[in-house]
Amino acid sequence: MEALSERQKLILTLVIHEYIRTAAPVGSNHLVTHYHLDFSPATVRNELQALTEMGYLRQPHTSAGRVPSDEGYRYFVGRLLQQSDMPSSTQRTITHQFYQMRHDTDQWMRLAASVLASQSRAASMVTAPHPEQVLYKHVELIATRGRQVLMVLVMLGGEIRQRLLTLSEPVSQEQLSAAADRLNALLQGKDTLAIQALSLPLDALEQAILDWVVDEMARADALPSGEVYLDGLTNVVGEPEFSDSEEARRTLRLLEERTLLNDLLTRSTVLTDAPVGGVQVLIGGEGSYDELRRCSVVLARYGAPGLAMGTLGVLGPMRMPYGRAISTVRFLAGLLSELVADTLVE
Amino acid sequence: MEALSERQKLILTLVIHEYIRTAAPVGSNHLVTHYHLDFSPATVRNELQALTEMGYLRQPHTSAGRVPSDEGYRYFVGRLLQQSDMPSSTQRTITHQFYQMRHDTDQWMRLAASVLASQSRAASMVTAPHPEQVLYKHVELIATRGRQVLMVLVMLGGEIRQRLLTLSEPVSQEQLSAAADRLNALLQGKDTLAIQALSLPLDALEQAILDWVVDEMARADALPSGEVYLDGLTNVVGEPEFSDSEEARRTLRLLEERTLLNDLLTRSTVLTDAPVGGVQVLIGGEGSYDELRRCSVVLARYGAPGLAMGTLGVLGPMRMPYGRAISTVRFLAGLLSELVADTLVE
DNA sequence: TTTAGCACTCGAACGCTGAGAGTGCTAAAA
DNA sequence: TTTTAGCACTCTCAGCGTTCGAGTGCTAAA
Incomplete structure (x- = not known):
């Protein structure tokens, strides 16, 4: 697979941004006017065609705009997405919330799931830390x-x-x-x-x-792992890809089974080409679950290695805001690891 | 409001049964053929008209069948629904599940929410028992x-x-x-x-x-009450009245806020004309929440009065299977009360 | 290599129409 | 007086053709 030119990378990024924003196929004209590109729609069309041939974009039908393919998302997350951190003010607020709470795993997990859901704007899943060895x-x-x-x-x-x-x-x-x-x-x-x-x-x-x-x-x-805490299911139900309520039902069902995180983790540890800072991104189910074909999962482990580990993640439509999701998951995994280490009973 | 004749009661019951089953407006012909009534569609039409005038049924439009109104459901639940218990084999199975579980409130609550959801086929909510006085x-x-x-x-x-x-x-x-x-x-x-x-x-x-x-x-x-456990949100999403995903989102949002049960309880203790065996049925929000206009809630308190009380309930569309829901809620409230009383630390 | 021009494609929206389900009314039957 | 057959009427819904417009791919010129 040949490398993408800078312009192609730019256009792919813009298509994905725009599609994530609007959930509608993106056309050449739209891109040029909306982002004030200094080349013409025709040029963009040529590049779109190339990207489509390479498999990064799809056309729902002949005369519609382009939509990112699974491969497109993967390329984007793996190579184009620049890492960002959560605003440090938000980080402080959240850290404060955790520290002013009494030491109680149950409360922490609920708070973690809630913060994860509201920050990433997707459904969140958190498992409580579980000791690898019970002593x-x-x-x-x-x-x-x-x-x-x-x-x-x-x-x-x-x-x-x-x-x-x-x-x-x-x-x-x-x-x-x-x-x-x-x-x-x-x-x-x-x-x-x-x-x-x-x-x-x-x-x-x-x-x-x-x-x-x-x-x-x-x-x-x-017990294979701690209890599973869910939150933000509402965020997922509202998304247009779940307007088909049967599709939505099956996906939520998978969440409510509460085995998803562990299944995913045990099934394969190397999940994507580019696990970023311990955060793994799974796009379109990546073969493991049929119900996840239209979803992406961002997840990470946390805890004190060898002593007590847990998992946390978010699930959303493929067009989820990956930057937000990844930085939120990474931050919370770090914070929870800290909390677990601090309060480890030796 | 004049009393209903026996035939009117029968027809109202049948309309509600049928509407709960099919989610489609019920017509006179349909009733006669489906339930082998020994009077004609024309007679049924007259009765339907009477019931509509009395406010127990509605017509979505001139030439559609009838749909139960809020009042219709209330009359049905209050006076027509015959009380039934869960099959005793099911009762035994569930009781067994609770007793073979180690004594852990968290586990019990999760199990209760899960059983409640699967038995009633609606979304379930359970709050942990909370002492009225902390000693x-x-x-x-x-x-x-x-x-x-x-x-x-x-x-x-x-x-x-x-x-x-x-x-x-x-x-x-x-x-x-x-x-x-x-x-x-x-x-x-x-x-x-x-x-x-x-x-x-x-x-x-x-x-x-x-x-x-x-x-x-x-x-x-x-703390006003114990933690809130949710389950079976999936059951609600699948229902046709929530195919409008915006409606579904707002209702689920209400559940995820986790204050619903307590709000309902504190707002009004006398909720319906006919609280059955400690179980309260709230139809169409009954003025309290706009988001509940299309929903019904069946709830009960449980625990050891004066010591530790909790609440449990199910939420579903107005056309929920009330018999099932009520018997499940009643049974679980009883079972949890027993468990709380048994394990009360004095 | 880029871009203007243009014919072409295809889905979404709109309006029309016929079928069908269900009603309410009337008048006859029980 | 109550029940029922008959019938005209109403209204939704599915199907169908048409139009509209966004977006494409190709070609030829810049």
Whole structure:
């Protein structure tokens, strides 16, 4: 594939800009008048023809303007789009919002999804950070009423799991605290397998608690990733490519299944020619999902490598504002990584 | 308003059934042939005319069939719809799903929203149970690294809040445990104001922790309700009344704002003539929201009165399957109430 | 290499028309 | 008095031809 001339790059960029703005096929006259080009429509037509032959543009029909093809978008994102950052004032505002919030993963994820959606003007998806290895940190037992005990299990990395247990007989808070202290001393930093392999001289209460702990840790192990948070579905429904409500329904369905992000990540790590600053851009489903044929996904991982990682991304029509989306995703991935690192429980 | 004859009730019911099924205006011939009525289309026409004059039906235009009016739906839901329960096999399956899940409010709410959406075939909304009065139960302090401490605060009713604190200087786990024990003894069962009013002889560490506790409890007090969980937005997008994507966008926007349920509840407690078994049905927005003019909402409160209450509901087009929606909402409200009561931390 | 000129193409919009569904009215039947 | 058959009337919708205009590709001149 021959290289594009500078003028061709310019024209491709303009076509994509204009198409993203208006959602209508772009014609030669329109380009010249709208962008005050110093060459004539005829020249533009020749270049459009060339770009079409190279596969970067399509014509919906003979006498319509041009529309970017999947390849066109890919070329644009990979080589023409100049990287930009979010305005630093916006960055500060958002950072502030996160820091003034109490430390609570659930709240953070909701805020992240909300910010991602409103900034990128697309649908957003965020998974909570999930430890790659589940390690014991601390257990706490709180007597409530009768034989019920509230167990709070803290994992290394800061994940907290709560569970209400029912014991075979009532136990005092003192006994519970003693059992918790004992287990905390014994299990510190161990993973599920190591704990299961241990054979310890425990009394009945301690053994019962240990069983619950192992069960809970095994569940955490089994989870492929954290919970998925969605927001901004509204942004997508309004777009003209989803005016066909059946198309819209199927795409939203895919989002609501809440497996998309993980599927995409496990399916292929090298997704595009040009993953920018850790941000991956997937255009037109890139073969993986039929429902995504008309969509693009911008995604990134975040977290503390080796300890706890999560994913976040946005989904929109192919004519999404890539600059905005990429800079938002990159910024939020960085911010969340920072937050995770800061609050990591060691 | 004069009473309806039995035949008029029958015909109104059939029109609503048929319209809910097909989303198309219902004509006299269609009714007679489809339901094998033993009177003629002309008779049906007379009745349709009477029902239209009484305001229970509308004609989109002179020569179309009839469509239920808001009043028609209200009459139907209030007086004609016979109450039904979900099949007990389904009830068992769902109950089982909840009970085999570990006790975790977040998981329960997600499951509830998901079940509600799939059973009622509409968009579902669930708010987490929120205590009407925030009372102290227990605090736990876990040393992590350096000056960071993970605080886990348990409220009466079982709500758990976690927060990562940064102290002015490193403190050992022993000191932390001692401080926690002291506070637990002093604050048991108190509310925010009572704790603030207390003047206690505390050392610096204890006082710092107390401040965090008060801050956290004040936040919980300030929250009007628990987090809002959404699901099944897809169900709504597919409906023909939302094929106008602008209409759909505005309605979904309302859902994504996540204030709908609480707004509805605070705005008016007596919502319809016939709240059935604690379930309230709101048809056509009933004056409260313009965006809801074409929607109906079925909702109920659940929880342990006086201790912790939440709300759940479904939103769909006016021609939603009310029987299904109402029985699903009623069943889930009951089930969640049971779960909340069972696991209440006293 | 660029550009003006021009014939050509094709979809969108518009208006017309006929078919069909459904009504309301009237008068006869029950 | 109630029900029903008959019938004229109304209004939407789908189909169809036509026009309009945007945009193209080609050619020949600049």
